[in-house]
Amino acid sequence: MPAPLIRIERLSKTFGEGEAAVHALVDIDLSISAGEVVGLKGPSGSGKSTLLNAVACILEPNAGRLMLADDLVWDGRYHVADLRRLRRERIGFIFQFHNLLPFLNAIDNVALAMTMAGTDVSVARARARELLDYLQVGKRATAMPSRLSGGEAQRVSIARALANRPRIILADEPTAALDSERARAVMDLLRGVARDQEAAILVVTHDEKIFDRFDRMVAMRDGRIEPGSPP
Numbered sequence: 001m002p003a004p005l006i007r008i009e010r011l012s013k014t015f016g017e018g019e020a021a022v023h024a025l026v027d028i029d030l031s032i033s034a035g036e037v038v039g040l041k042g043p044s045g046s047g048k049s050t051l052l053n054a055v056a057c058i059l060e061p062n063a064g065r066l067m068l069a070d071d072l073v074w075d076g077r078y079h080v081a082d083l084r085r086l087r088r089e090r091i092g093f094i095f096q097f098h099n100l101l102p103f104l105n106a107i108d109n110v111a112l113a114m115t116m117a118g119t120d121v122s123v124a125r126a127r128a129r130e131l132l133d134y135l136q137v138g139k140r141a142t143a144m145p146s147r148l149s150g151g152e153a154q155r156v157s158i159a160r161a162l163a164n165r166p167r168i169i170l171a172d173e174p175t176a177a178l179d180s181e182r183a184r185a186v187m188d189l190l191r192g193v194a195r196d197q198e199a200a201i202l203v204v205t206h207d208e209k210i211f212d213r214f215d216r217m218v219a220m221r222d223g224r225i226e227p228g229s230p231p
Contacts, residue, residue: 003033003034003070004031004032004033004067004200005032005033005034005068005069005167005168005199005200006030006031006032006055006067006068006168006200006202007030007031007065007066007067007068008028008029008030008031008051008055008064008065008066008067009029009064009065009066009067010027010028010029010063010064010065011025011027011028011029011051011054011061011063011064011065011066012025012026012027012028012061012062012063012064013025013050013054013059013061013062013223014062023222023223024047024050024223025047025050025051025054025061025223026222026223026224027064027224028047028051028064028224028225029225030051030218030225032200032201032202033200034167034194034198034199034200035194035195035198035199035200036194036200036201036215036216037187037190037191037194037201037203037213037214037215038200038201038202038203038214038215038216038217038218039203039205039210039211039214039216039217039218040052040202040203040204040205040217040218040220041204041205041206041211041217041218041219041220042219042220042221042226043221046220046221046222046223047220047222047223047224048204048220049172049204050223051220052170052172052202052204054066055068055168055170055202056087056091056093056170057073057074057078057080057083057086057087057091058087060074060078061074063076068086068090068091068168069090069167069168073086088116088117088164089117089164089166090164090166090167090168091166091168091169091170092161092162092163092164092166092168092169092170092199093161093169093170093171093172094154094157094158094161094169094170094171094172094174095157095171095172095173095174096172096173096174096176096177097177098145098153098154098156098157099157100145100148100153100156100157100160101145102144102145102146103144104144104145105141105142105143105144105145106132106137106140106141106142106143106144106145106148106152106156106159107125107128107129107132107141107142108125108128109145109156109160110127110128110131110132110156110159110160110163111124111125111127111128111163112124112160113160113163113164114127114128114163114164117164124163127163128141128159128163129141131159131162131163132155132156132159134159135155135156135158135159135189136155137152137155137156137159140152140156150177150178150182151178151182151185151186154174154175154177154178154182154186155186155189158174158186158189158190158193162193162197165197166199167197167198167199167200168199168200169190169193169194169199169200169201169202170201170202171190171201171202171203171204171205172204173204173205173206173207174186174190174203174205175187175205175207175209175210176205176206176207180209183207183209183210184209184210184213187210187213187214188213190203190213191213
């Protein structure tokens with residue numbers, strides 16, 4: 001197995017203090033390697049989204065270690081000077097709802113992610129076209145979000161997440177709004193991305209119809225990884 005791109009060691013997060021304290025994450029250990037797609041399941045309030053936000057460097061932990069690729073990101077404090085740049089350049093985000101900008105067409109929604117990172121507009125648009133073709137939605141490049149089907153819009157959002165060539169991709173319920181066929185198609189695309197881009201993908205999901213698309217499932221409850229879940 002390749003070296004982990006995501007390495008979490010005894011990561012903990014507590015909200016509040018004293019009797020009001022909520023232990024959202026408790027001593028989480030988890031590693032995800034390049035080419036691997038891992039599902040994170042559990043009841044509401046189990047800590048799934050908190051863990052995803054901690055890995056995304058949106059929510060600061062209280063204890064433990066977080067490494068992305070070979071870089072130490074958090075160990076009692078952040079070791080990265082510019083977290084926005086880290087998120088923009090190294091992490092791709094996919095959400096339940098596509099969150100495409102309604103006033104931009106598909107190709108410009110994807111290109112914007114690159115121009116915001118300093119890429120020349122012509123280069124960004126060429127890369128956006130390449131991604132839309134790769135995700136089999138190139139024919140819809142000039143369509144506005146309101147004219148895209150749910151599956152098409154989600155593919156465009158995946159293209160946007162891949163725009164800056166991140167090797168770490170975090171997805172929060174990416175198939176919840178899709179029917180069974182489209183949900184499985186989206187997961188097959190993500191598996192292809194993990195393989196072709198050598199990316200590590202972590203997906204929060206309640207969607208049982210896609211559980212068989214993961215390399216492994218990790219279950220959470222009460223802020224902990226349940227016994228028997230592979231680390």
